[in-house]
Amino acid sequence: MNIAVVGCGYVGLVSGTCLAALGHQVVGIDVDQARVQSLQAGKVPIYEPGLSEMILQQTAAHRLSFTTDMATAVQNSQVIFVAVGTPPAPEGGYNLTMLFDAVEQIIKAANEPKTIVIKSTVPPGTGEKVAAQAATAPHRLEVVNNPEFLREGTAIHDFMNPDRIVFGAGTAEGIGALREIYQPLIDRGFNILSMSRASAELSKFGANAMLAMRISFINEISRLASAVGADIESVRMGIGSDPRIGPAFLKAGIGYGGSCFPKDVAALVHQMQTLKIEPHLLSGIEQANRHQREHFVQGILRVLEGRKDPQIALWGLAFKPDTDDIRESPAIEIARMLAAAGCIVRAFDPEAMANTRRLLGDTIIYAPDVPQATAGADAVVLATDWSVFITQNWPTIKAMMRGVHVFDGRNCLASGKVSAAGLHYYAVGRTPVPPGSTRHGSVGVVVAG
Ligand SMILES: NC(=O)c1ccc[n+]([C@@H]2O[C@H](COP(=O)([O-])OP(=O)(O)OC[C@H]3O[C@@H](n4cnc5c(N)ncnc54)[C@H](O)[C@@H]3O)[C@@H](O)[C@H]2O)c1
Structure with missing residues (x-):
């Protein structure tokens, strides 16, 4: 099928490239001229493992263009x-201007009946608004929600091996077009969940809120673990x-x-x-997330x-890890x-230096590698669990530092190795x-036989 993907960001590039790999003819569109030229x-303007290679393959096969x-x-x-x-709107909720603008441009350009698929994450009710907007077009334009659940860092795998593919459609025609597009994945046994537009939109919102809630939950329990001398790594296994x-999502x-x-x-x-629905539980998720960082930094400063x-x-x-994305990065x-x-902060990240x-x-200060970030440091603060950090040689790190403190913000380092090198973990x-x-x-859990 001939498919256009509006927006060549993390989601648009991955989805478009994967749709081409599924055999479709895909053109990616972006308003950012420099991005399209690149x-x-x-040259791929974002870092996502495997994406550059896949884009090169698909463009060489003439299935993908920009x-x-x-x-x-x-x-x-x-x-x-x-x-x-x-993006978030200053007054709360989302700024949907880019979405409605893109739909307006599609309406103007459409010369025959077509299907518009909303991949962007949108609040429940948006699909109906887009459908009303599309109803003003001279040709019939179906509107379907197909929220994306991919995770940056494993985005290609996630798109090609989805836990579920959610269709939120007003009509059978809309679902038909999406079925045809995803048929190669349906043939491999992946699940389609077909529902109303608002249900599809809320499924995406709810899934993200649930995952965020689990992280804030375990972080809050970790505060209690510290206070009572329990070990959150053991506790999370116990839970x-x-x-x-x-x-x-309990780390x-x-x-x-x-x-x-x-x-x-x-x-x-x-x-x-x-x-006018009181979000008793949900309003605490973000607050707990913010407190967690502040608490961590206070510990370092102490x-x-x-x-x-x-x-x-x-x-x-x-x-x-495995992304250059720093949006809302802790x-x-x-x-x-x-x-x-x-x-004096000397930072190093394998992919996110330019964005930062x-x-x-x-x-x-921006260091070109781990040693130059670490030389003369009083403390190492690990904030992203890239494997390059986890696999460091701790005696070498100790020899570079002037202090002895290592703060592991992701509970990913082997504490024994760090402390054996003469460092305080x-x-x-x-x-x-x-x-x-x-x-x-190891993790302090003994399994009784
Ligand atoms: N990043 C993720 O992991 C992820 C996962 C699932 C869902 N989502 C959702 O997907 C949507 C896109 O996210 P992203 O991270 O890919 O965003 P992004 O900012 O990386 O990319 C968006 C792209 O759209 C382009 N654009 C804006 N208006 C345009 C227009 N009128 N015509 C053509 N191009 C236009 C921008 O120039 C930009 O390149 C968001 O709603 C997001 O919440 C993101």
Whole structure:
């Protein structure tokens, strides 16, 4: 099928490239001319594992191309996916201007009946508004919601192996077009869940809020674990081993970030308040997330109290590993807080340096690698669990530092190895391990036979 994808960001690029790999003819459209030119030249403007290679393969096979010419791309396509940004609005909820503008352009360009697929995350009720907008077109335009559940860092795998593919359609025609597009995945046994537009929209919102809630939940429990001398790594196994609960998204740390959870939780709260439904539970999720970072930074500053011009090696800036995305990244917030408290922050991230430099300017120092970030540091602060950080040689790190403190904001380091190297290990919801001690052991859970 001939498909246009409006918006060549994280979601649009991955979806478009994967749809091409499924055998469709795809054109990606973006208003950002520099982005399109770079894509046309084979340079991918975002970091997502495997994406560059896949884009090169699909463009070489003439199944994928990029343009700024919306009108021609729309006219040549039967189905138009809209994957533009839906950023938070200052007054709460989402700013949907880019979505409605894109739909307006599609309406103007459409020369025959077509299907518009909303891939962007939107508040419940938006699909109906887009359908009303599309009803003003001279040709019939079906509107279907098809929310995207991919995770940055594993986006291609997630698109090609979806837990579920959600269709929110007003009509059978809309569903028919989407079925045809996803048929290769349906043939491989992946589930289609067909529902109303509002249900599809709320499924996406609800899924993100649920995941964010689990993170805030375990983080709150981690505060109690610290206070009573329990170990959150053992506790999360004790909780997550219950099959009714499961272990996913129960890892304590410095909290969630990214372009989705913070804004989706906030928008959900906003929409409920607008509808006079009190979001008792949901309004606490984001608050707990913010507190978690502040609490972590306060812990660092307490340990470094009295040290003149404390030097921090900040390991990680992206909101999670395997991406260059720093939107709402806890690491960025921590960099800001530490710099504001008078610390000299030298940061390194394998992929997110350029994005961070654009955002933070010269408020922090940018190191080209782990050793140059770490040399002379009083403390290492791990904020993103990239594997390059987890696999460091701790005696070498110790030899580079002037201080002895290691703060693990993701509970991902082997505490025994860190402390055996003569370093003081601090994690989230765990008792600190002084140099030379191996107190945490593996995870501290003994399975009785
Ligand atoms: N990033 C994720 O992990 C993820 C996952 C699931 C869903 N989502 C949702 O998907 C949507 C897109 O997210 P993203 O991270 O890809 O955003 P993004 O900001 O990376 O990309 C959006 C792109 O759309 C382009 N654009 C804006 N208006 C346009 C127009 N009128 N015509 C053509 N191009 C236009 C922008 O230039 C930009 O390149 C959002 O609603 C987001 O909430 C994101």
